[in-house]
Amino acid sequence: MFLKKVALAGAVAFMGTTALAGGHGAACPTEGRVSIVGNEFPAIQTVGAGAMSCAGDAVEVSTNLTADHQSINVPGMQGNPAEYTSAIIANSSIVALMNEDVIRPLDDLVAKHGDGIQPNQLITINGQVMAVAFMANAQHLVYRADVLEQVGLEPPSTYEEMLAAAEAIRAAGIMENPVGGAYAAGWNLAQEFNNMFLGFGGQHFEAGTANPSVNSEAGVKALEMMKALSEYMNPDFLTHDSNATNAEFRAGNTAIMNMWGSRAATLVTADGVPQEVIDGFAIAGPMTVGGGDTPASTLWWDGWTVAKNISDADAEATFLAMKKAIDPSILTGDVPTQAVWLIDGYEPTEAAVGVFAAAQSGTIPYPMLPFMGLMHTALGNELADFMQGNESAEQALADVEAAYIAAAQEQGFL
Secondary structure (H helix, E strand, O other), X not given: OXXXXXXXXXXXXXXXXXXXXXXXXXXXXXXXXXXXXXXXXXXXXXXXXXXXXXXXXXXXXXXXXXXXXXXXXXXXXHOOOOOOOEEEEEOOOHHHHXXXXXXXXXXXHHHHHOOOOOHHHEEEEOOEEEEEEEEEXXXXXXXXXXXXXXXXXXXXXXXXXXXXXXXXXXXXXXXXXXXXXXXXXXXXXXXXHHHHHHHOOOOOEOOOOOXXXXXXXXXXXXXXXXXXXXXXXXXXXXXXXXXXXXXXXXXXXOOEEEEEHHHHOOOOOXXXXXXXXXXXXXXXXXXXXXXXXXXXXXXXXXXXXXXXXXXXXXXXXXXXXXXXXOOHHHOOOOHHHHOEEOOOOOOOOHHHHHHHHHHHOOOEEOXXXXXXXXXXXXXXXXXXXXXXXXXXXXXXXXXXXXXXXXXXXXHOOO
C-alpha cells in the first residue's frame, strides 16, 4: 500500500506573518513562456490578469481559465514540453499533479525570487515547496436577511434550521424553492457530500489506510440531509454548479444556500441584480448538522504551481509572472472583496466573514491525501441515482466504495 505523507505549511494561517525578505513591487520576467490553466472565478481571473500584464515582446503569456480545469491540467502538463507552465490549484487538486509527477519543487526559485512571499503562502509537501498559496476559501451560509425577517427567523446555524426556514418561506408563499446548492452531478455533488459527511463526524478512510469508510451511518445521514434539502431546491438542482446556483440567488429565486467565500464576495455585484437582493444579501459562517459542533464544510487554499516538463528558463519566467500576479499592489478597487487573500497587506473585508468564521470554528481542511481524488470522483459519479430517488443511500454508498476500490487498486493504493 502506498501512503504519501503530506505536510501543509501554514497554508490557511490567516494571521499576518513577516514576508521572507525585501519589499513589494514584483518584477516581470524579461523573457520566456508562461501558460496558465485554472478555474474561472473572480479572484483567479484577477491573478490571471496580473500574470498577463507581464506579456511583452520577449515574454509570451496566455491563460486558460475554465470550469473544466481539473480535467485538462494533468494532460496539459504531461507533454514535454508541457502545454501549461503553471496550474492554479487547490489543496484537492495539487495531489493529482504530484501523483503524475508533472510539477516541480520550488525551493530554488523561492530562494532566488521569494522576497515578498509570506511563509504561510508556501505549501510544503514531503519537505519541498510545491506551490505558492494566494487565498483561503470555504463554503458557508449566504442568505437573504430580508426574507428571513419576513418569516420571523434568525439566520440558520444548523442544516436542520435551514430546512425549517425553507419550509417557512415556502409556506408563506415567498419562494417555492428557497434553498440553493451547487449540487451538479459530478465534482460539485461530491463536495456537498464531503461537507455534510464531515459534519456528521464521518471519516472517508479507515485510519492510516486507503480503505474506504463512507458506507456508514454518517454517510447515510449525510445523503438523507442532502435529499431533504433538495426538496426545496430548483427541480434541476443536479445541473446547478456554483455559477447556476449564484444565478438563482441573483434572480431572487433563492434565499438560503451554502456557497464558496470566493463566490459569495462578488455575488450581488453583477449587472442586473434586483435592488431587494442587493439590500437583503448577507453572509454568515458555515452550519453544523446532526447536533455536532464540527462545521459541515471544508477549509481550502488556492495557489499556483510550476510545471516540471519545461525549461528552467520558462520555469523562472513562470515563477516571476505568477509572483507578479499576486503582488500586494493588486489589492485595490474591488479586488480585496474577491477572496480572503493570503497576501501581505490584505485587510479582511465584510465579505471575508464567512471564511474567517469557518477557520475559527474548527472546520476540517479538505483531505490532502493522494487517493482522495479517486474518492471524490467516485462520489460524484455514483450519488446522483440516490438524489433522483432511484436507489437507497446504502446502495449508492456501496457503489461509491466499489468504484473507489477499483480505481485505488488500479493506481496501486490498495
